[in-house]
Amino acid sequence: MNVSDPILELENISLSFGAVHALADVSFSIYPGEVLAIIGPNGAGKTTMLNVINGVYHPSEGKINYKGQVRTRMRPHQTAVQGIARTFQNVALFKGMNTVDNIMTGRNLKMHTNILLQALYWGPAQREEAVHREAVEKVIDFLEIEGVRKTVVGRLPFGLQKRVELGRALAAEPEILLLDEPMAGMNLEEKEDMCRFVLDVNEEFGTTIVLIEHDMSVVMDISDRVVVLDYGRKISEGTPDEVRGDQRVIDAYLGVAH
């Protein structure tokens, strides 16, 4: 997998909030089609890293190359246009809207008719809606959530909400999918389902996946490579087996006598 060029390169990224060094001199690359896990103890800078990748934060130092181009300062929606979608640690759906409508919001960037036509649901807007609805239905079929198509998401159990959120990200047809703790708060069965969906997305659509996860068995099972952060620094990188055997990783997780 590593034979091809990276889709995204992070070079010497540093980011500080006041005196707190959230990220310090972190470099790694993301290769097309891989499942990359970012792990680390609490406060290691994992979510910050994700936020840097999708443009919420701008690194104070360092360089980001996306598809061979150096990324300048940009807004999150621009990264979305470029094909990076994400889900959130705490589900961030429109709780009062149903599943179809929530996933439809993931298609927003691909819609071209203006808000007036859409409000009138007339002509091109109607045709466009049909096209996007079909895309949404494909996602619903893929994630097996037909049964809750018209259910208001606020009433769904947490595990299903996470799945709907994944659906919204998929609806944007991303090249890179960022998942912030996709299995958090789930029971064993829901976790296994989610693992299968993540792998299926990777396999069926060739989507590159970057995920943060705490459950080590999940990480070891589904990732091709792992990057380990601790106190904002990268302390290890490699295949799950390499990382597992790395003394620095063991120390970071278990603590070490100073």
Add this chain to the structure above:
Amino acid sequence: MSDNQADTVPRCLFDNAEKIGGAPAFGEKHLGIWQIYSWHDTAAEVRALACGLAALGLERGDMVAIIGDNRPHLYWVFFASQSLGAVPVPMYQNGVAAEFEYVLNHAAVRFAVVEDQEQTDKLLEIKDQCPSLERIIYHNPRGMRSYEQSFVHSYTDIQAKGREYDVQHPDYFEHELAVGKADDVVGIFYTSGTTGTPKGVQLTSKNLLSSARDFNGQEGLNQRDRQVNYAPMAWIGDHLFMCSSLSAGSCTNCPESPETLLVDVKEIGPTMFFAAPAIWEGLLTTITIRMEDASRLKRWLFQYFLAVARRVGVDLLDGRSVGLANRLRYWLGELVIYGPLKNNLGLTHTRLAVTGGAPLGEDTFTFYRSIGINLKQLYAQTECSAYATLHRNGDARQDTVGPPCANCEIKIAEGGEILVKSPGNFAGYFKNPEATRETMTDDGWLRTGDAGIMTDDGHLKVVDRAQDVGALNDGTLFAPQYIENKLKFFPNIREAVAHGNERDHVTVFINIDLEAVGNFAERIGLGYSGYTDLSQREEVYDLIRQNIEEVNQDLSRDSSLSSSQIQRFLILHKELDADDGELTRTRKIRRSTIADRYGELIEALYSDKQDIAVEASVTLEDGRRNTFNANLRIQDVATVAVGES
């Protein structure tokens, strides 16, 4: 009724394609929109599939396993195999790999056609133990990209190969279709049975088509009818309705997924709808819960018109005379309550609603009939092609399963066992002549193993499984299923197991219904962490005890059953489950397994203990086992002395 008189199941299909080719045959929801396949489309798909299977080496007499949810593409596997003289062997899709292994080996299945990755994985897991299994064909390509085994094929690829094969061998298919005879076996249905190993029931075209045509004849089904088939394809009942649709030319619709059944029914608006008692009861529970949340005016209207319906609804449905004032009230009720309600359920156009497989509660049965839904009970077994008795229009009662069907004779043997003789009677168990001899008498009667009586007006009444009927120590009759069914009519009770054979009195295990009891807990503000915790709450025991006391009241009214009143009970910490072998796939209780596994609990019920500790194990869907500990309460129940009520 259509004039389709073809004598084999597959020829029936091709007859339809010729005569009513444009009429809808199958419906399935794809990406949120119903897609319809006409008889003509269906015939072309089946032909392509059959030729593809032939190109892969399928031969006359080979066995083809079919595993998956109800899908048009899987129904077509039946017809494709039958066209070539191969025998479909449907299996329960929620079965675990080990259950498949037995059937695959017993029937020496060569080809398996499955729905998706999940079923493919189960088969791959046991493939080494199933030497006869040569090919696995999957329909849904999702997740199958990385399967590189040369014996795993995609359904569409096989059909594409079939179309080529058909061009190269233009006479092949017609020839094979013409060779088939009415007495050829066209399906082996394995019945799990509450005891012992599964037995393969062989059914011929003649068996299935005669049952289906008698059913269509009685109910007047034709090509304008539509049904929703959701029951497992491995269950003979579903296949009866499939064959009924085939010979009537009606349309079979498949739910999008098991979870969407009710939405799908609403969208299709079936004219014929079969549903197991659990579905009817679940629907009624949902209606009741929703009405409790409705505004006061709506609640009052609902109660008022339901009372009207209870008084005269059934009489109106059965065509008996009803006074003008009540007719007017009912008409008004139809306008404001029954009509909108039926519309909401998708049952406005339902001419025929059928239930079977287990008894339905009196209240539930009467409710549907009173609002004008023609709900009737059907009784049969796999061995008689799923058709022995069915209520006639205008003569349906909750406590019977109706009179014998046309061409079907029923008599009660000396020990009380129900015997059936019909053209649907099967062609013997596969590779098990001994069991066949035990089940079929020399003069062609099928022993059902059920105990029953014929009422004076010619209805059959099923009491219990004959082998389960026992006696209490005082010599009075003990019919466990009869007691269990009375308990299960309460929405709070999902499953019940009665003990009492060769004991002094009757005791029961209860499984609570998580939805109904969970709702109760929510209403009274009772917090709980899960099924086990909820099941052992004092409040829940009180609730269940009230239900049991009502059953005791009921039992005390019948002198022969009065001593069967329940004296002690406990609520089980886990749901009885087919994965654990405690139930069959059709949710019948396996008493011997339960007696083995819960022997200690049964003994505790017959001691004076107030609680008992258990270590329980559950089998997860993938076959792994989990164990946990729980402490179960045991409680006494008030009984009614004879003559008191």
